[in-house]
Amino acid sequence: MTEAKVDLKDDDVYRAHRGEFRTLTVPDRAYLAVDGHGDPNTQVFGDAVQSLYPVAFALKFASKAAGRDYVxxxxxxxxxxxDMDTFTRRRDKAAWEWTLLLLVPGWLGPDEVAAAVEGTRAKAPPRLDDVRVEVLSEGRCLQTLHVGPFDDEGPVLHRLHHEVLPGAGLSPTGRHHEVYLTDPRRTAPEKQRTILRQPVS
Structure with missing residues (x-):
């Protein structure tokens, strides 16, 4: 009997609702990661995405061959x-720094990742040598769901930083974190669903 495919999004950390700011504790999690700078509507951003996914799929296929498949x-x-106002008010994309991430399941380790990177080399992803594993230790976080275009996130983030956090006696302690629940290539902008997460103390 084939074991059921694991959907990592079933985890509580992917639960968010529009208009609700929820506190949760996010455990340490390992990710494939690539860094970048500037406007995400550029080739640099696209190259980062095109370098992460081949490694992620190589990991998936290796895990499936070992008897544990996942989405x-x-x-x-x-x-x-x-200046965080570049996110919440001015949306000055040229000033942004970013790290793109794809979660590595907890049962896969550095050896499997290294093998996946080498197994992907023949496909020549543009930034393969920049792909690394990063472990995030976010701990206590506040998150909500944004529905709509990415460029409409500003008012939600402004409310989070200038109303919700001060009102709860909390302060931001880490980098702004987004989870893209829908594929922007296949989803109308008004239907895009993005988790907005902020580590706090």
Whole structure:
């Protein structure tokens, strides 16, 4: 009997509702990661995405061959800048720093990742040598669900940082984290669903 395919999105950390700011504790999690700078509507951003996914699928196929299949998780991203108003008000994309992420299931380790990277080399992803494993230790976080275009996130983030966090006696402690539950290539902008997460203390 074939073991059921695991959907990593069934985890509680992927639960969010529009208009609700929920506190949760996010355990340490390992990700495939690639760094970048500037506007996400550029080739640099596209190259990062095109380098992560081949490695993620190589990991999946190796895991499946070993008897444990899973759904490749959604793309995630860390975003920051010297002035956070570039996110919440001005949306100055040229000033943004980012790290794109794809979750590595807990039963796979560094050896499997290294083998997946080498197994992908023949496909020549543009930034394969920049792909690394990063472990996030976010701990206590506040998150909500944004529905709509990415460029409409500003008011939600402004409310989070200037109303919700101060009102709860909380302060941001880490980088802004987004989880892209829908594929923007296949989803109308008004239907895009994005988790907005902020580590807090």
């Amino acid at each position: 490749v998780p959604p793309l995630e991203g860390l975003w920051w800048a010297q």
